[in-house]
Amino acid sequence: MSPTRHQAVSRVLLRVLLLNLIVAGAKLILGYTTGAVSVVSDGFHSLTDSSSNIIGLVGLRASRMPPDADHPYGHRKYETLAAGGIFVFLVLAVVEIGRSALNRLSNPAPPVVTWFSFAVMIATLAINMAVVRYEGRTGRRLNSELLLADATHTRTDVYATIGVLFSLAAVWIGFPLLDPIGGLVIAVLIAYTGFEIGRDASRILSDRVMIDEDAIRRIVMSVPEVLGCHHIRSRGTIDHVFLDLHVWFPADAPLGHAHQVSHVVKDRLMQQFPQIADAIIHIEPPPSDDSGLEA
Ligand SMILES: [Zn+2]
Ligand SMILES: [Zn+2]
Incomplete structure (x- = not known):
């Protein structure tokens, strides 16, 4: 990514982060002051959007920082570190919502629902929809996967907020239990987001294979004079992969x-897989039974 495009994407993400924080703050204040569990839950759900914006911003920064003497492999793992912190936050949010929803189910106390609750929720819904449009438009213009993925994610929040509006309406006409139930449904959504973030981070931290071994072998074998290859290893993130492998040459080939x-x-x-940041190739003759050397 060119520096100017980088900055443009960062700027868009920063604006979206600000809007998401406003939305989350409005919902949390409304939810806690009126005692509506579903609104509190939706507020935490909006905070998860802010947190994925933060992961995105840290990732963009990390990918712009070149490797240096302290971090010769680059700074990409800072993004994973941020994801780990957010995973912990999401677990705490789910526990908090689950506890207050179960509390409310066992000793029902209907939340206060007024026209003001509906006004706040509809206003946040409008902001969410504007964010989806803004991110979709700039994502296409800047050709940014990150922004387009975030727009898709924010679209699902629109449905969550519509669900909360329905549960508030149900409370309004005399079904107070639908408030904690709505809260629990959204807690499940948050838990799923947490699961995805935790899963992706653990794949990176555990150095899971990032490029299929056979796909690598096919490319290597397409080069004339190469006799074979083995010990193919890849690790890293989806768009930043480190690869190392052994490639066989005739034993009498000049070094x-x-x-x-x-x-x-x-x-x-690197042409076939642009996500490869670096590839270390160990050159050696094909292993023979009588060489006595570890190939
Ligand atoms: Zn070289
Ligand atoms: Zn070898």
Whole structure:
């Protein structure tokens, strides 16, 4: 990504973060002052949107910081670190909502629902819909996966808020139990987001394979003079992968020549998989039974 496009995406994300925080704050204040569990729950749900904006911003910053003496592999894991922190926050939010919803189910106390509750919820709904449009438009213009994915995610929040409006209407006409039930449904949505964030972070931290071994082997074998390869390993994030492998050359090939061909292999791999940040190629002769060397 070019620096100006980077900055443009960061600026959009920052604006969206601000709007999401306003929406979350309005819902949390309304929910806690009127005792509506479903509104509190929706407020935490909006906070999860802010938190994914924060992960996105940290990730953008980290990808712009080049590797340095302290961090020769780059700074990408800061994004994973942020995701880990947010995972903990989401778990706490789900526990908090679950506790107050169950409390309310066991000793019902109907929340105060006035026209003001509806006005606040409809206003936040309007902001959410504006965010979806804004992110979708700028995401297409800047060709940013990050913004488009965030727009899709925010669209699901619109449905959650509409659900809360229905549960408030149900309380209004005399079904107070629908408030904690609505809160629990949204807690499930938050838990699922938390699960996804935790799963992705654990894949990165545990160095899960990022590019299929056979796909790598096909590219390597397409280079003339290469006899084979093994010990293929890849790790990193979806758009920032480190690859290392052993490539076999004829035992009598001059070192200078083998090295040159190994760079052809590397170029082809990085062309085919632009997500590869670096590839380390160990050159060696094919293993033979009598060499006595560890290949
Ligand atoms: Zn080299
Ligand atoms: Zn080897």
